[in-house]
Amino acid sequence: MKLHEYQSKQFFARYGIPIPKGRVAASASEAKQIAEELGGRFVIKAQVLVGGRGKAGGIRLAKSPTEAEDLATQIMAMNIKGLPVRKVLVDEAANIKEEIYLGITNDRGERKPVMMSSSAGGVDIEQVARETPEKIIRVHIDPLLGLRDYQARDIAAGIDLPRDYWRTFGEIARGLWLAYKDSDATLAEINPLVITSDKRLLAVDGKMVLDDNALFRHPDLTEMRDLDVEAPSEIEARKYGLSFIKLDGSIGCMVNGAGLAMTTMDIIKLFGGDPANFLDIGGGASSEKVAAALRIILNDPNVKAVLFNIFGGITRGDEVARGILSALEAVKTDVPMVIRLVGTNAEEGRKILADADMITADTLADAARKAVAAAASHAGSVK
Amino acid sequence: MSILIDSSTRLLVQGITGNEGIFHTKQMLDYGTAVVAGVTPGKGGEWVLAGKIPVFDSVRIAVNATGANTSVIFVPARFAADAIFEAADAGVNLIVCITEGIPVQDMMRVRSYLDQKGARLVGPNCPGLLTPGESKVGIIPGNIAVAGSVGVISRSGTLTYEVLYALTQNEMGVSTCVGIGGDPINGTNFIDCLSMFEEDPNTEKVVLIGEIGGTDEERAAEFINGYMTKPVVGFIAGRTAPPGKRMGHAGAIVEGGSGLAADKIESLEAVGVKVASHPEEIPSLL
Numbered sequence: 001m002k003l004h005e006y007q008s009k010q011f012f013a014r015y016g017i018p019i020p021k022g023r024v025a026a027s028a029s030e031a032k033q034i035a036e037e038l039g040g041r042f043v044i045k046a047q048v049l050v051g052g053r054g055k056a057g058g059i060r061l062a063k064s065p066t067e068a069e070d071l072a073t074q075i076m077a078m079n080i081k082g083l084p085v086r087k088v089l090v091d092e093a094a095n096i097k098e099e100i101y102l103g104i105t106n107d108r109g110e111r112k113p114v115m116m117s118s119s120a121g122g123v124d125i126e127q128v129a130r131e132t133p134e135k136i137i138r139v140h141i142d143p144l145l146g147l148r149d150y151q152a153r154d155i156a157a158g159i160d161l162p163r164d165y166w167r168t169f170g171e172i173a174r175g176l177w178l179a180y181k182d183s184d185a186t187l188a189e190i191n192p193l194v195i196t197s198d199k200r201l202l203a204v205d206g207k208m209v210l211d212d213n214a215l216f217r218h219p220d221l222t223e224m225r226d227l228d229v230e231a232p233s234e235i236e237a238r239k240y241g242l243s244f245i246k247l248d249g250s251i252g253c254m255v256n257g258a259g260l261a262m263t264t265m266d267i268i269k270l271f272g273g274d275p276a277n278f279l280d281i282g283g284g285a286s287s288e289k290v291a292a293a294l295r296i297i298l299n300d301p302n303v304k305a306v307l308f309n310i311f312g313g314i315t316r317g318d319e320v321a322r323g324i325l326s327a328l329e330a331v332k333t334d335v336p337m338v339i340r341l342v343g344t345n346a347e348e349g350r351k352i353l354a355d356a357d358m359i360t361a362d363t364l365a366d367a368a369r370k371a372v373a374a375a376a377s378h379a380g381s382v383k
Numbered sequence: 384m385s386i387l388i389d390s391s392t393r394l395l396v397q398g399i400t401g402n403e404g405i406f407h408t409k410q411m412l413d414y415g416t417a418v419v420a421g422v423t424p425g426k427g428g429e430w431v432l433a434g435k436i437p438v439f440d441s442v443r444i445a446v447n448a449t450g451a452n453t454s455v456i457f458v459p460a461r462f463a464a465d466a467i468f469e470a471a472d473a474g475v476n477l478i479v480c481i482t483e484g485i486p487v488q489d490m491m492r493v494r495s496y497l498d499q500k501g502a503r504l505v506g507p508n509c510p511g512l513l514t515p516g517e518s519k520v521g522i523i524p525g526n527i528a529v530a531g532s533v534g535v536i537s538r539s540g541t542l543t544y545e546v547l548y549a550l551t552q553n554e555m556g557v558s559t560c561v562g563i564g565g566d567p568i569n570g571t572n573f574i575d576c577l578s579m580f581e582e583d584p585n586t587e588k589v590v591l592i593g594e595i596g597g598t599d600e601e602r603a604a605e606f607i608n609g610y611m612t613k614p615v616v617g618f619i620a621g622r623t624a625p626p627g628k629r630m631g632h633a634g635a636i637v638e639g640g641s642g643l644a645a646d647k648i649e650s651l652e653a654v655g656v657k658v659a660s661h662p663e664e665i666p667s668l669l
Contacts, residue, residue, distance in 0.1 A: 108568065109602075113491065126639050181488065211486050214486035243631040245630065257539065257540050257542060258540075258631025259542030262542075262620040266622045269623045278631070313523075313540075313541060343527060364663055365663055
């Protein structure tokens, strides 16, 4: 789960990281009011959970409260990469002398958090990594010990930060580590951390991504979730405990197990079709869950066929078959269904489904071929 | 012969009185696994499954009383890291964690601690291990595989069953199947298992089932190139997965151009691993 810039910076501020004076506004008049309170020059920043806001015109400089109001009106009418701008952050504008990157993320390969910093701040760190990798300093943090002071000094020296700033930089680095650790973040990033013309360090932009598996420990942060970034079908699926991702193809997939669900998508593609979704219905596969999943899949008008690929392991094939049967009774459709049911009690399962109007398949390849053919002929008949 | 588990495995089940714990304990017992103890704090002194298995309050007490040498964990995600620490502190050599959804920072702390202790963890978010005919630790359905000489390593659950099933259909048996789990940070990786299979006299060939996310398959390819004399056949799930989306498993995500199926397939093929285009092709490549 991603946090907005203003949420991330407010969270950083709790850990003593200096951020610009400012507040978030949900309307242009509110933006004007904040500007009046702040005085001086302001930055008006679209709060959307995508990169490239600046290039899209979502970050503008205003010299007066009236201009702030005008720019806020313009920005809040924007749609940046498909996302509506519902809020703008009004920050006092900093006099920037230099821009630094400072971030912490999980290094999967090393199984440790890694703090990264670069004197080339203000641009996408992945771009820096590609173009000038020598400009990035990486320090791995022992998850049991935490960031040590010497490590922060090593980073400061590594990015050629003048010694005058080391102490403050160390406090910011420590604050960022604690913010990352306490929130179960997978990414906590200040980009840029600026040196101002009056020689202060200031976190001008901030970004946090939280571990969805740890949200149970952070009810306050969970409330900050922005549903705009998720497809409505994905939000609906989460309510039923289904792992669902919407795609653009025409063949709906209903599978038990994440690895098998990905494999089912892949094999549809291999035989010339396109999957409409990723869906893992999990182990239990109760009729209620299957019905909910089927409704979500069929809500997508692109779907011209549905492929059920169920491996009966501990979950027995006959139980799953009964779930599917009652789901089919609850959700009426003329979209063709292909089912492949194998593993434990598959034979009994197939008998239960014998009277259902479904195309049966024995192997994965056979199922994919039949689903691709069914989708093509259904698309033809609908036209 | 096999790797990690065999007929000498003496298993304790952490979280034995929960729904999952008790269900799978019965399955493991029916398969022939020597399940010697269960642990549920606060329920020490009880017996489960018609008096067959004693329940203890802590792993330490259970190990002292029964000589258990392996633990399987079914406790909920929020308590799972503590359960792993407890097993390691009680001196259990092999800890298998089935639990899905453990926070990744918990796993980083667990892994750091376990490395210092020298304990081996398999998982989390995994189906466990199966040595056909000898022992099953976890939730892999025992009836879908037969004993033989193919070693199987996988990041997935049902996809692994699919592969085991395909092997059985083609009259190929398995030495040991290890589900290493779908989380970004796990205890045992492909390289650990490849090196054990290389040493195991009963394993002749290895199947490696990977998926998008991370670079463990690329690292495995380097290891195969340098150390493996036994043939390896691979399969990588997620060729059609969109970038930036987590495909069910916490670790199955293409991020910042890293973790792509195409890169993994290329790395494996470059060192002579035959990579199947779908699971049913695996037996013919062996």
